[in-house]
Amino acid sequence: MAEQADTRLSRVDGAVVGAVVDLFVYTVVLNLFVEYLPGVISETFTLSLLTAVLLKVVLEVVLVAKKRVVGRFRAASTRTGKVVAGVMVWAVAFGSKFLVLEAVDLVFGDRVGLGGFFSVTLLVVTLLLARAAAERLGGPDGMRRSTHRPPAAVGHRARCSRTPRAPSVPRRDEGGVP
Template sequence: MSQHAHSASLMPALAEPPSNRQRTFLRYYTGTLIDLVVLGLFDEFSDNVWVHSFSIALLAAIVLQALLKLTIGIEHWVLGFISSDGWMKVVKLFVAWIILFGSKFVILEALSFAFGDKVRFEGIFHGIVWLIIVVVVMLAAEEIVVRFYRRLA
C-alpha cells in the first residue's frame, strides 16, 4: 500500500463541518481552559490571588467563563435598546461601562458564595482590582488565541 493510500485510510470517509452546537461547545471549552491557565498563573505568581486547589481553580474557571459570557450577553441585549445617534453614543458607552464594571462586583460575590475562602482576591478595594486585572488578562488571552486561530485558515 502506498503512503498516500495508507494515510487516506486513516481519515474518515466524510469530513463533516462542525455544527453550531459543536462550535459553541468548543468556544466555551477553550475559554474555560484559558481562564483556568490564567487563574492558575495568577495563583502561582501573585500574592493577591489565591486558589485552594486545582479542582477549585477548574470550577472557578467554569463559573468565571459562564458569568463573563452572561455579562457580555446582557451588555449586548441592553445596548440593543439604545440608539447610536449623536450624543446617545456617549450614553451607550456609559451604560456599557456600568454593566461591565458593575458585573465584577457580582462576579466577586458569586465566587465568594460558591467557594467561600477557597478562592480569594485580595488587595485594593477588597480584591476587586485584582479580580478586574485577572478578568482583563483572561479576555486578552482569549482574544489572542482567537486571532491566532483565525490566522491558521
C-alpha cells in the first residue's frame, strides 16, 4: 500500500517538475522571440511568464486533441475514414495556431502580441522542439524514458570506471629484490 502511494507521489512530483521545466523553456523561447522578431511583443517579463503559462495550457489541450485525432486516423480501416481523419489532423494542427492567437489576444489584449500565423507557427514548433530537447537533456520525462542501464555489478571493479592498474611490484616479503 505504501509502495503504491510512493509511486503515485513520484508521478505527481515528476509531472510538477516537468510542468515547471516546460514553463522555464517556454519563457526563454518566448523572450527570444520577443527580442528577435519585431512582430512578437510582450510589455513586461511578468506578461511573458503569464503568456508562457497560457501557451502551456493551450498547447497541452491541442496535444490531447491531436493525440485523439491521430488515434482515430490509425484506427480507421477504410480509405474514406483515413481521409476524414487526415483532414481532422490537419484541421487541429492548422486551427491550433488561431486558437493560440485568439487566446493570447483575449487574455492580454494589446500588451502581448505574437505576430501573425507564420510567427505563431514558428513559435509553436520552436516551443515543442525546445521542450523535447529539455526532456532529452535530463528533464523528468527524459530520465524516465532513458534506456541507459548500468552494467550488472560483478564486483567492485565492475562498478568502477577506473582504468586498469599496472601489475604491482612484488614486495620484499613476496620474494622481491630488497
